[in-house]
Amino acid sequence: MAISKRIEDALNQQIHNEFYSAYLYLSMSTYSDANNLPGFAQWMRIQNEEERSHGMRLLDYLEARSGRVRLGAIEQPPGEFDSQLAMFETALEHESEVTTTIHRLYELAKEESDYPTEVELQWFVREQVEEEKTLQDILAQLRMIGDQPTALVMMDRQLGSRQTEAT
Helix, strand or coil: CCCCHHHHHHHHHHHHHHHHHHHHHHHHHHHHHHCCCHHHHHHHHHHHHHHHHHHHHHHHHHHHCCCCCCCCCCCCCCCCCCCHHHHHHHHHHHHHHHHHHHHHHHHHHHHCCCHHHHHHHHHHHHHHHHHHHHHHHHHHHHHHHCCCHHHHHHHHHHHHCCCCCCC
């Protein structure tokens, strides 16, 4: 069964969303690096790679279903933040928006009785739970740190130990 135009358009939008997410995290990486926090920069760079892989996963899925991928321009993400805390608050807000778009896409797949897309999106639904939980945990730690530079440096080292995960 061919993929519907509505699902194709929605998947193209989600591909765009995932690549924007990658671009946003790359911007956050460069912000962190400019503020002498290489661990935060490393964490965000890995997040960039993860989001890019999400976009590619959807792109490959759409092509496998004989859909037409249409890539659009990616808008410029913010590049300055008031603090690492503000940066992670922005990241969590963004991931919450991504969760909403994934849920809408899943609902559309259900409405269209597109079972293969529903199954594919279940992975993304689970992934978003993990994404939001991780950011909430980091934010909780940053709030505990407050204005303590020594603690921020320790957290920078902790975040810098993150390794790339296979997706």
